[in-house]
Amino acid sequence: MRIGELSERTGTSRRLLRYYEEQGLIISRRRANGYRDYDEPSVDRVIQVRGLLDAGLPTRIIKQILPCLDKPRQIYFPDATSEMLETLEAERDRMTRRAECLLRNRDAITEYLDAVRAYDPAS
Amino acid sequence: MRIGELSERTGTSRRLLRYYEEQGLIISRRRANGYRDYDEPSVDRVIQVRGLLDAGLPTRIIKQILPCLDKPRQIYFPDATSEMLETLEAERDRMTRRAECLLRNRDAITEYLDAVRAYDPAS
């Protein structure tokens, strides 16, 4: 598919799709006329990238964790230096802390909303 | 305490503490000489703010959810317009989605690491 369709199906501007490609987060083939051509899995990939960006990860880190997300798993062991593995571990732990922070505060919001509604059931 | 101590105890630059105050995320009293003076709970508050920022929330949103996080709960019902409640609900749901995204991808990283280690236990 061309960039316009991918844009619509992922709710992502064309500008950003080109930016993600520039950052190495997605790839595209080129048609004879120079147009980008995306395959079907690109849709999920873009959605995944957006989710991670929205959760506070910078493109640099997202690029590093992307190889972990390929299904079926294809691991390029030669690339997996022990330094990279350490980075991945650290980032995984950071993601855990981030998620915990989000859930903790989300629960606080829920409690707050419950308290407000208990006070004024109309709202 | 003065800004220097708060900075050290929260691992946050003085510049950012002043910025957070400007954004309405933290407050301070002023001493006679103009120096900012923080109370003990400010430490946790700053850490909380940083966690949320790191999880992708903009200061604008953080400011809105902060009233939910005060313990003991003190709800300013007059302020709680139904529009604000809707915003809070929406943000709460977004936080859930963010957390899910983080945990899903974190698990994928863990699986990847396990697979690599199964291949080469030395790493």
Add this chain to the structure above:
DNA sequence: TCGAACCATCACATAGATGTGAAGGTCAAG
């Protein structure tokens, strides 16, 4: 009393994610 170590405000700079628009190529339908 002087210097070091704080503090204040203000302004300017940067980096990352994103918007916008210009200038021009491609293609299909009328």
Add this chain to the structure above:
DNA sequence: CTTGACCTTCACATCTATGTGATGGTTCGA
């Protein structure tokens, strides 16, 4: 063959969270 809707690259603008430095006031200990 022209028009409109795509696409390309490139450059510039914007917003947010941050860094950095200038300039100057306060406090405290040698």
